[in-house]
Amino acid sequence: MTATFDSLAPTYDAHFTQMAAGRYVRQQVQQHLLRRLRPGDRVLELGCGTGEDALWLAQQGCHVTATDVSEAMLAQTQAKTQATGRVTVLALDLQQPHAASLPYTPYQVALSNFGALNCLTDWRPLSGWLAGHIVPGGRVLLVVMSPFCLWEMLWHGLHGDGRVALRRLRGSTFQPPGAAAPITITYPTLRRLTGDFAPHFRRRAVLPVGLFIPPSDLYAALETRPRLLRWLAALDERARWPWLALLADHYLVELERTETPA
């Protein structure tokens, strides 16, 4: 797993973060997050990748602990955020979070954006550990790849590739372009994810992220069609209903740390 993400790190920003569609979906998450943040908040980021959100959070006046399992991703985060003086970069494996020693505790907010949590198969150990590091009333924003991405099912279904069209329903092992080795991805339903976090966290909000925006393997095609992307984004802005969340490429779930078991 680590080797795969290490090998993706040098091109991750070019293939996702800096693509127009990638910038659009990240903005959707950040707009939501902004309503939960106050300057000076301590934010724990899980699976920070190349540090794009860590940089943005630091620019909002937050103190960020940016964590990831991949040293190559962390090196990019360090380079991107060093000048802010507000980001601590730390190796943390979501499979064994207890092994890491955090610089602060507790945090007001935790964030895991764009699929880091899809690399787990059971979210209960993470939930139990996280509960010890978030203040009562604090928020946890999880953005995960959905199990029923409508775009993917229609696009690959219409192109006669039923196996890819339905891959999220069974979970999948695949090798992203440019990756050193395959990775196994699980696509939790909202019910499963909320249930695994339920002993310590209460669900507060759910949103689709990119309902009308195709998955990232089609971003390059959109790059040369800015008018099409603007049109899709305009539709997307109007369709931010929770009941459509599981049909988008990603969905956002916002949890609140409860004082006592929910």
Ligand SMILES: C[S@@+](CC[C@H](N)C(=O)[O-])C[C@H]1O[C@@H](n2cnc3c(N)ncnc32)[C@H](O)[C@@H]1O
């Ligand atoms: C798709 S990237 C998302 C990166 C970033 N959050 C973003 O918004 O661009 C998934 C990230 O999860 C990290 N990851 C995968 N498995 C992990 C694990 N077990 N523990 C910590 N991070 C992990 C990867 O190294 C990668 O940086």
